[in-house]
Amino acid sequence: MSPRVDFQHEFQYRDLGLDSFPALDVTLIGPQGEEDLIAIIDTGARYCLFSGLRAVGVGLDLEAGRRELLGGLAGTLTAWIHQVELEILGARFQCEVAFSDQHIPRELLGRHTLFDQIRIGFREGISTGYFHPLR
């Protein structure tokens, strides 16, 4: 018998200028502020990665985080790891996320501390994603 997986939410890929992506709108919740953004779901990324410019706005001291070098297709970048809360489709998740200290053209939802709290599925042919918070 084939395995069956249930999801609470179905979403359309998000348009981000040139193309549509399996992306979700995310609220980044820091100690002193909140900000919404749209992040691409990247199952190959270790961390959720956001622009370091957002840190101040949500009340984080960027360089007070844990420093890590992250490798990507275009080389390495320095990132600072912080504990924040992410709100996605109405559910909240405590996560360790990375803030880049250099410009990044896209922001990502990666695996570390997030993917073990959610279930995700994709149907590329109809540009549809599936999301389920594990509780």
Add this chain to the structure above:
Amino acid sequence: MATAAVTLAPVLTPRTLGVLADSLERDQFSDKAQALRQLLPFVEGVVERCFLPLIAPPRRSTFSGSFNRLSRDFEPIRLYLNLQILTTLDNRNLLGVYEQVLLHALDAMLSTAREMDMGPDLISAAVRDYLKILRAALQVANNVNAQPATLNVEQLMNVADWFRAATRFDYGLTAVFLILELAIPTPTPADKGALLSACKKSLIEFAQSTSRVVINEYVHHAVRNLETAHIQIRVAGRGVRDTTRRPIVPRPGQPGFGPSRRQTEIEWLKRNKDLADRYGGQWIALEKDELVANDQDYRKVREAVIEKGIKRPLIIFVPLKDNGGFMGI
């Protein structure tokens, strides 16, 4: 549902008529664009006859009294204009074309509405709700056999109520657009409040009357979920502030699209596929149907939105067009 089409095409101002004609011109329909432009003197006459008196009412007339009287006068005019447009556009997808034009015009209007304290959230929600109801009604109409319907007297009166409610809403929304286009003078703060309240009330009446005429689950769903119904306004300062809004909350255990609090912005992004041409290399901030700030400097964008009183902004970066396909960071 042969009457469905004449409830379309609200907000025929000189400007929206021009935008509609330009859109036809771009699509290589020069003759149709020219036919629409020939309506311009008539539309200008309508502004003078039906909308200027709303802002400068005769003595001893209240705003709501003027609104009721002038929106009744507007009924035959609107019918004539819509029939003209239907004839001109022929078999084209009228709702699709008009929806694009209206939402495009709305994008530009909302920042003016914010500057003028004209309740931008209410205006944006009212336009989207109106289109949502029309889409649902037309979906039903397109699925039924196009035989002429036989109506009893009560059904006919329901259709008449429906048309009146649509006209009242159209009248109110057209007045709002004319104010934002600076085509008629800006009303007093109290009259801004009265006008927006009249728009909200007439939209709700239109929704209710639609569900009496088009008895269908699609329509009832659209009518039950009006965003406008949950937006309260109050007169403050130079105009009107939106004060309450029902948060969109997920229904536990219910699968379905969303529920994203940013659905309006996601739809805006979907409509604006040329973002990279216009804002490539910049950060942009969106709030409902409005691009509220853009700059290459993220800090400037954030400062601009905070100044506008937006506590939880949606700010995203638009990559340059020549960056190519995204392959990871």
